[in-house]
Amino acid sequence: MKNNDNHRFLHLYEITKALYSSMDIKRCLHEILRYLSEQMGMKRGFITILDRESGEIHIEVAYGLSDEEIKRGRYKIGEGVTGKVIEEGEAIVLENVAKTPLFLDKTGSRKGLDKSKLSFIAVPVKDDYGILGTISVDMEYNPEIDLEKEKRFLTILSSLLAQKLRIIDEINRENRKLREENLRLRMELGERYRYRNIVGESKKMREVYYLISQIEKSDVTVLLLGESGTGKELVANGIHYNSLRKDGPFIKLNCAALPYNLVEAELFGYEKGAFTGAIRQKIGKFEQAHGGTLFLDEIGSLPLESQGKLLRVLQEKELERLGGNRTIKVDIRLIAATNKDLARCVEEGTFREDLFYRLNVYPIYLPPLRERESDILLLANYFLEKFSRQYGKDIVRISTPAIDALMRYHWPGNVRELENTMERAVILCDDSVIRSYHLPPTLQMAEHTGTQQQRSLKESVVQLEKELIVDALKSSRGNVRKASKMLQSTERILGYKIKKYGIVPSQFK
Secondary structure (H helix, E strand, O other), X not given: OOOOHHHHHHHHHHHHHHHOOOOOHHHHHHHHHHHHHHHHOOOEEXXXXXXXXXXXXXXXXXXXXXXXXXXXXXXXXXXXXXXXXXXXXXXXXXXXXXXXXXXXXXXXXXXXXXXXXXXXXXXXEEEOOEEEEEEEEEEEOOOOOOHHHHHHHHHHHHHHHHHHHHHHHHHHHHHHHHHHHHHXXXXXXXXXXXXXXXXXXXXXXXXXXXXXXXXXXXXXXXXXXXXXXXXXXXXXXXXXXXXXXXXXXXXXXXXXXXXXXXXXXXXXEEOOOOOOOOOOOEEOXXXXXXXXXXXXXXXXXXXXXXXXXXXXXXXXXXEOOEOOOOOEEOOOEEEEEEOOOHHHHHHXXXXXXXXXXXXXXXXXXXXXXHHOHHHHHHHHHHHHHHHHHHOOOOOOEEOHHHHHHHHHOOOOOHHHHHHHHHHHHHHHOOOOEEOHHHOOHHHOOHHHHOOOOOOOHHHHHHHHHHHHHHHHHHHOOOOHHHHHHHOOOOHHHHHHHHHHXXXXXXXXX
């Protein structure tokens, strides 16, 4: 960048003209970044916006970055240089980015470059109402450049940008409200977005239902993302059985469950005598799924050698069995699922980049259970009814302390862990109510319950007694006399216990 002050005033004048030259806000911002590059020596630059509701920072416009690099430019508050600038509201100047661990290069735009020859400046864009985003630039390292002076110039520029970013922020929020309202209205139409065996009414699950509904009449390749136990296979079923291929086969293959040397044999099949042990012809999963859907679970575990062959089949829609020379046409719709970060696997060289882009046509993210707290009780009651029928038990509800334990737990195993928890509780329960002591010990440990140590025997007895009294009052709608008969006690003794534990019977009427 040039240090001549006269040039700086000229730059600010040109930038101000660019800001107000068009009603297209993004075009104005692009023009500013282009001007910084052409006139001031910037190599790359981008302007980010903070989404206050999600806490995510994303690149709104950029110069010198590809579309894919822009997509990767997402940060949490406090993450990397950009997140730190948002968090602290102060500019950061890096004379040499190679010496700073805080510089993450999440966009990957400096990949392959000598980072010791790059300088980076990030400045917050803020107004009287708070921080809106950042403007960041990087340039070739030059000891003759006064980076502090460049920072001050960008700070002045950021004040000019604030109004535009505020407008973009308002537009984005209005668009989000419109999308949410649109989704709500669609949900009110009835059962269109409800899928058998997929339980959840949280906002994030409604978004999943909506995404599924949008591809009902499409054969687009779908990539299901999310942690283990979030229900990716159930969603894959929902996609298939609500698609135009619902009358065709639905074939599943878990790539992680197969030995390394059998993956291709399972996918593509083989001819008799193709290898030792191939005593007869075998039809592969692709051929079995012809006219329907192939679901490849844990696709991130697929060996590199097999990934290339899978890509060829997806692109050419034809294959050859192992040991065969006949080309077989296949017509399938592919749904893939993984709990891995495939973009990171691509960077690490364990997953082919071309296959990743071939799969990542229509990604659907399934949120972990800890991010859909309002669904925990809904799912728990669903599994309670399911296993009560399965084991022939008449269990009608979950006690309040047990519900509290379920809601406090962080569910690392997601929906699958909750299902196993409720099955165990139903098996152990000999009453009509699931109580906290029917739940696994992990839900009652100190770090999950917020207690400092395990309860003593006396404390546990007191807790159980309170739980039984509350349950009886709920069943009797707050009638102490009826509750005492249900507990095979006297009204006087129960009244004493109610007063002792500070229970208010009228709240159960």
